[in-house]
Amino acid sequence: MMTVHEVSKISGVSIRALHHYDKIGLLPATEVTKAGYRLYDDKALERLQHILLFKELEFSLKEIKDILDSPGFDRSKALEQQIQLLELRKEHLQNLIDLAWGIKTIGVKNMSFEAFDTKKIDEYAAKAKASWGQTDAYKEYEQKSEGRTKEVQQKLNIEMMDIFAQFGKIKDQKPDSEEAIRLAKKLQDHITENYYTCTNEILQSLGEMYAGGGDFTDNIDKVGGTGTAFFANEAIKALCKK
Incomplete structure (x- = not known):
């Protein structure tokens, strides 16, 4: 477990921001000591990484909370986007470094400003954001969850x-x-009643995610026993074949 000061130090997120994230339910502390100190476990730190990713994609804090709390949140997809975005930024920085070294070594020989172009990064960020925020399912989820209290959300999760x-x-x-x-x-x-219209196609995608390892599989197997997530996925496949 890490204190809020330690999380702030390793993440670069200010203590004030972390307190705000806790207050609005975006990143609740895993535990609060009797002395009032907030503590965060590895799962909370993983959620913080996703929060920072979506901030890079220019989502609002409310949008980020809705996405992360959605049963359709795809952790693997989010990580793939994070990696791709970082690769593009790495390429951009290397171009700037090469340009700077060139100027230092031989001076300015041409007036190209291509190295400063962030078009590829901007286009990818926009595309990634659209993949999360513009689907009919996500819009429907936003409508159904609007004004929903934390207690009601917990009840639905249970x-x-x-x-x-x-x-x-x-x-x-x-x-x-x-x-x-x-x-x-x-x-x-x-899912259809409380989140969004769960078509057979969406249900099958969710089933694969449930059985695909990681937090979803662990949490499902925790309540149903080892193999539950796999079995649920197979049952979903059987339903969708009918």
Whole structure:
């Protein structure tokens, strides 16, 4: 666990900003000591990394919170975008370094300002932002979640995890059994009712994400037992084939 001062030091985010993130629910402290000190675990630090990524893409704090709290948040996709954006910035900085060394070594021989061009970075950032913020599903999620309290959101999360707990109880059955398919449909209906219209295509993408490793898989297997996420994904596939 790290203190707010330590998190500020390694991330470059001011203590004041971290307090604000906690206050608005964007980055809640993992634990608050009796003395009132905020502490953050590795999961919170990973969330902070995603927050900083989306800030680089010029999302508002409210938009970032909505994306990270969405059940459709794709951690792998976010990391791929972060890597690509950093690669573009690395290329841009290297061009500037080469230009500076050239000027230092041989002086200004031509008046090209190509090294200062950030068009590729700007275009990629805009494209990445559009991929998160302009989908019909995301817009619908924004509408349905507007004004939703933290307590209501927690209740909905608990209801979803309860569905996975039920998957865990029957994971020894065949994934195309009547009960497994019923639970897959129940999950789809829960997402549609509370977040966004969950088409079969979206549901299958979510299923792959649930079983793809990382936090989603760990959390699902935690409530349903090892193999629950994989089983839920197979049940989703069976439902979508019908």
